[in-house]
Amino acid sequence: MKAVNNPLKRIAIIGLPNTGKSQVFNNLTKKYTVVANFPFTTVEMKSGTFNIYNQPYEIIDTPGIHCLYIHSEEELFVRDMLVFKQPDIIIQCIDANRLKQSLTLTFDLLELGIPMVISLNAIDETTKKGILIDSDAVSKFLGVPVIESIAINDIGTKELKDTLEVARKGTIPVQYGEIIEEGILAIEKLLPNSISFKRKLSLLFLQEDPFLMDSIRSISETDNSAKIKEKTEELRSHFRGSISLLINQKKNAWIENICSKTIKKQKITLKSFPEFFARISRHPVYGIPVLLGFIFLMFYSVVNFANVIAAWMHDTLWFPIENQITHVFPSGFWNEFLIGDYGFLTFGISNAILTVLPILSVFFLLFNTIEDMGYIPNLSVLLKRISEKIGLSGSAIMPITLGFGCKTMATLTTKSLRSKKERYIAIYLIAFALPCAPQMALNMSILGRLGARAFIIAFAFLVFVEIVAGLFLNKILKNDNSNDFIQALPDIRMPSPKAVIKKTYYKLLWFLKEAIPIFVYSALFLFIIDKIGLLGGIKNILKPLIIGFLGFPIEMVDVLILCMARHEAASGMIIKLIQVGKLNYIQCIVAVTITTMFVPCVANIMAMIKELKLKSALIMVFVINASAFILAGILNRILILTIK
């Protein structure tokens, strides 16, 4: 067979937030990127490659956008990519539940005139709701192929692949009437020759797009911005009413027409359990027991399953090895190097695989189920109650809520906040006393050994300091224009067990890949500084702080050092200290709170630097660490006074 070298074609996956773009990306590339039932799962563009019938494709997964008129920075990246690095094909992902909302974006994309295919996702859900979409008719209206699919179950992927070959430019939706059309032509002439999509860009200028001028200036040498501005102002003043309004009216009429002819709804809507559950979960009263129920479920499972599994694995898998080693090296260097206090095997391997891994497995299974249900955006409605009091008006809630999953990702999503003040507060609160999913899992495991009361004390304290920090920052930072809270809430759906297991598997795999080397290196590091006497020196210096102020045994210095490398390693060490009886009830609670607050993980610090610039980020990390120590010391005193 002759090998054909076709040129690489670039595909961009575009769509509203939470319409299954990443899932389609995974289905096409057979790679895995994290997918979840909430908006902003993808914060950075990802690309991958695949082949169909000898045709190589590069495919780009993008963060969600609503239309080509831009609201925030990350949407801007997507538009700049589309407009200035023109892909060969666009796949627009549309959630069938939100066909009407998605058509606004479709309209804009059709105006660009890039060949396009539409993946009409979650088609099973609309059918269940009694909504029937005639996808062939939609395709006729748009002039591009529309493929029905259920992306989470990988249904429709083959059809999508087959259609890529016949992706075509759609029908340009509307003409705007004489004055606007002439205006478009006039502005087109002022745009630099090198850029494409002049018609669409001119339209965006007429709608007073706030970012476009800068984008064009950044790629072109000729600067016609003053002329363009003059021209658009002239056109706007010739107009009775608003140009944006007229353009939107045309757009809406086009959308209404398509929807009225392609969507059929049955008149009776069934009361569904997911809808009922969604309402309960964001209700100001009933929502709280639901939240507490989920926390209890996770706590119970970690304590009664994960801890038991971990203990069993420790007994059956680790003891024989330890015994064997003790048998060969009863004492001396090798004994210490392998299974001593900072032993390579004890610390690096057994800690990661036998202690931390089972806890994370159980926790992630539950957490991912809750995440895929779509519970988290509903939780953001509940959290609004607290956030209002600490000066976060609205859109900051979603990033902070995401912090319960992964703080790094949550920090990156603060890009969508326009208010500098809120952005700063959000980044601070995410980095500070908010436990991310693995931290939460390990905290539950540690405190579960002491009983539910310890868990309640520690978390009440963390919530308290988080609120105080928010209030304080709100007071000292200068007010600026606040953001509005406008958040589409996804439908609650039954999570697919396969998808949950797959996601858990990948998260654990990534943990092992990233963490085991860090566990091993930090064990080696501690082993070496211990051997050369440096560790002893540090401990001597820190003695008043650790023992006097925080009330810890001196071994907690190891925990804090490990905390800088990887929080899971620190938690593993705490578990070990509990097992050998070195931490009492109060010390455990204080240890958990200080490790939760102390140094955000390296990835989170990198994200902070990216969002805040180096100096502010480092100041913030310093302040967080200083307050972690002070607050933990105070907590220690309070507990000593109140708990016998």
Add this chain to the structure above:
Amino acid sequence: MNKTKIKDEHLEILWKMKEESKDSIDDLKKSTGKEYDIDIVEQLSKEGLAEYNEKDKKIKLTEKGEDLARILIRAHRIAERMLHDVIGGDFETGACEFEHTVTPELIDGICTLLGHPKKCPHGLPIPRGECCKLSKRTAESSVVSLTDLKVGQSARVAYVTTKDDQQLHKIDGLHIRPGAVVKLHQVYPAYVIECEGINIALDGEVASNINVWKDINHALHKDNISKGSSCRDIENKKKKFFGSFFCKRRY
């Protein structure tokens, strides 16, 4: 057009210029177009309604002029609001002539009836009248804010006022727009509404900017009226409606 009307138009444009913080005579010329009349400008300055500085070519309303312009602008925008809310469409044609013929008392009456609207359908501020200051709510307005609905109630969106374009695009992108039916599910800690099949959470400020007809069949009345009239009428109406967008001036 008679002299008084042209004078009124000049006053209104000077008010608009004040809103946009413009004060040069060129802006006035541009905005008035053919109607620009230097005699009127001089008359205004003679009557103490405007200060015209020939040297820097600057012109602005005096306090007395502002009082007069406020009444005119208020009448015009209230008229637009009324036509838009009640008829639900062609608000431009009627409003143009309106401000020259009504009394401030009548305007206050309409304003009260509409529930003291703050903005005209273009989103420009309506100057406050005596009635707004007293905040009389004599008749129950047919248009209310989303925040005035009860949980479980459905309503049809009449108009949305927003503080900036970006917010408008965001709301519009979720299809919360005139004509859409919304159902209020929850008011605390955040407003949750259902619109076009999806649930949306909003904060109080955004929700208060969404104004709705409590009667969800409201806009449908309009269709019924249209059906009653002949096709030709509708064609003419449409022409007038779109035509009005292309008028030289806007208020």
